Amino acid sequence: MKKFLENKFAMIGTVIALLKQNVALWTSSTVFKVAVTDLESVKADIDNVRNGAEQKTNGSTTTKGAHREELENKVYEVISVVYAMATRTGNKNLQADMKHSLSDLQGMRDGRLVALSAHVISIIRENATALKDYSVTEESATMLDSLCSSFSSRLSTPRVVVSERKAANESLDDLFGKADDILQNVIDKLMVPYKTSKPDFYSAYKSARKIVNYGTRHEKEETKKEEEVEK
Template structure:
């Protein structure tokens, strides 16, 4: 990952935190919840690609660490959807069952993470029908299962076969181009449209969007991102 990609990815992490922690999220429109879920999924895809790239550049330890992060990201997408549904439906039991944080998942021990992943995936599967309005799709489950299997292999076996660094780098470039387009064409316009309804959230979003990513320049109070 080059410096520009790293700056952009760091920005997406701050934006994700701002959106996830916003109190307005409890009553947010489904379109925003779906867009946040898509953002998390795209970040997880980049984390997974970085893990593949690590096979040919930084060795098995870095590869497993990146796979751990990718799995934790994917699981947090499911947890966020379950939490949103639990809050919306007043399901106190489900709220207790989903008291996970990204920080906690990231620090879960190697031998325990696959079991935690299986538990979260089972919860999401059980509530799949109700999670649709919050941005759930079968692809999220498939992705989480795939990352869980891959992480289990890296934790208990020799790991996956090495893949060309050039191929992995090209894939990473495609993912970042897709993510930049996602911000430009979907998330930025959506947040501009919600500025009047959620002024504080919109302001925090665009502050993170401008300060962290040096490629973005703000010309107005609510800018149009120009990557």
């Protein structure tokens, strides 16, 4: 969720907390009670959408990373053995073809890693007889193929997550719009009489309604204030 919306969400929570602390002052008003209940409901919906979007994004990244690491390790394991076989048999072309370090694999783009994996699978099957003595068999090719397929299936997931995140952002915009409507057009208006009858409550409410930018640092301003105090 965008930083501004996070700050706005915090403001909504602060307002609800303040109103709950002073429930005795407005509980006799049915309209006020409905408005607060509606605001709490919208806040809960925002929280659900926000948490759901974050979990999907983080989960997708973690899953893809785990599958990629597993594929990298298996490819490196196989090409190392194939390289040894190529060296022993004097196959310079195959030797050069299999000359990849683990860091090389880790630095490859996803598509390149998938292509190399498919190529290695072909190499295993083309050199099945020679590789049998090196314990690289059809089972090795099948396992590598399975890992490659699992990783490939995750490559489209980020695009799906982006689409879902876009939908979540649109949903958040709607929900924050509802919250604004409740606050600006109902609760703010219902609070006006308290300006004279309960000025402390009204003042606290106005303070709670301010959106604080928690992501901004004001080091220069703070330093300036400190200097002024010292003078």
